[in-house]
Amino acid sequence: MGTHDSFRDRISHRRIPIVALVTYGIALLAWVAIVGRWLPMPGGEMDAKTHISDPGVPEAMALSNGMAGIGLYLFMWGVMMIAMMYPSSVPLFRLYSKTLERTTTAGKAVRVGAFLGTYALVWTLVGVVPLVVNALVPIASLASAHGGLLMGGTLLLLSGYQLSPYKHRCLRYCRSPLGFLMSHHRPGVRGAVRMSLQFSVFCIGCCWALFAFMVIVGSMNIVWMAFLAVVLSLERTVAWGEHLARAIGLFVGAVGFVVIAISIL
Template sequence: MDTPGTGVSRGRIGWQTVPIVALVTYGIALAAWVAVVARLLPMPGGGSGMQMSAPGAPEAMALSNGLWGVVLYLFMWTVMMVAMMYPSSVPLFGMYYKTLDGVSRAGTTARVGAFMGTYALVWGVTGVVPLVVNAVVPLATVAREQTGLLFGGTLVLLAAYQLSPYKNQCLKHCRTPLGFLMEYHRPGVRGAARMSARFSVFCIGCCWALFALMVVVGSMNVLWMAVITVVLSVERIVGLGERLSRGVGVVAAVAGGALLVLSVL
């Protein structure tokens, strides 16, 4: 039987449910952060002279090395998404785990693995977007020649989305995943993957503008990765997350507007 169990309806946390999933999730995220910070992720064109943390550099290197470069970039991007998104997804993974009361240990492991794996896979696919953008508009060149316009415009875009009703709607789903899990629960491993893919769409809708900023400042810039991870984690977990989201929008609007004005003076 694979239906939402009594663990969710009782709201019971329990030492044998969420902590196991939390430890595994944090462990995977930590390993991903170590791989990113220690530069253990392979990228072609290492001798190109480009700094990996520079705006548009990883994307330019990937595109200049054909299919193999794109594959390595998407692998790198997926690891980055795991590092940044998994910590704030612990409540989601833990709640899903608790819907599996009555399922065998092997079945539970397979379903949770499918749920977490699909979540990472969907986020990994989003790495195609910065590659396409860079194929049309080389960010490395634009960042050198029009720094203020590029950063200012991206901040204004971030501000507009952070303050939009679409951001708020997606953020509500990410902050309260229990309702989603109860409404869209599907049995089996395939059902777990389908649920995770569907929920991932809300997460992408919640965070895409922050990741657009990360790509512009440098998708391998560890400092900006850390800052954006903290922001999106607080948005999704902490009680004041919605206020923070709006605050980020206001700050981005002011900073972006100032950069645009200075760039045209």
């Protein structure tokens, strides 16, 4: 009981939110790089009818250029994940920083840096998944030939997961950074890496279906990226986030059925 009280005292102490400012600054730079098209694109040729924001095009371009293309794609994906995921994770980053009150400034910077870096690295590696899927089933060709069925099926997948108990179990961890730190806190740099890995798993469990939808509508479609970033941030930070997740599940499920019906008729 005494340990928990001490822990709460440390994270309730107010201070200038430097960690929050740094995190928001990094996310802002990522968004500027994306919107400004500063990121090096995976090589490859596109015909006049295709665009980098079209479904499956970035993945196809990356795969057509071997390891260099894959590396550029993962870099691009990692920047996208920082832009989309860092802002909604600021409450956890701040709370973790506040548990390090008795650590030197350098020690705190290393631990917080390890936490943020591990989080970004895990989300970057998630970019391997759309590449593997596209290697097995070319999304661009499928979207061109059966766009309605692909979109409808993806919406039903998203709906089913949004309403599933696993989604809401992971979402509760993402929505309760204090609870996560209370149950998973570990000391030292290795502890920071381990906690970040554990939190990343919950984040992936919470958001993977939304990102699957993003890949289907176009992983470099900036409008959809911004919209989904707002949705997942609201799910994770506002009081009615869990209700929003369920409402989205019901809505996209209904839309999915309509899209499939229209495609079949």
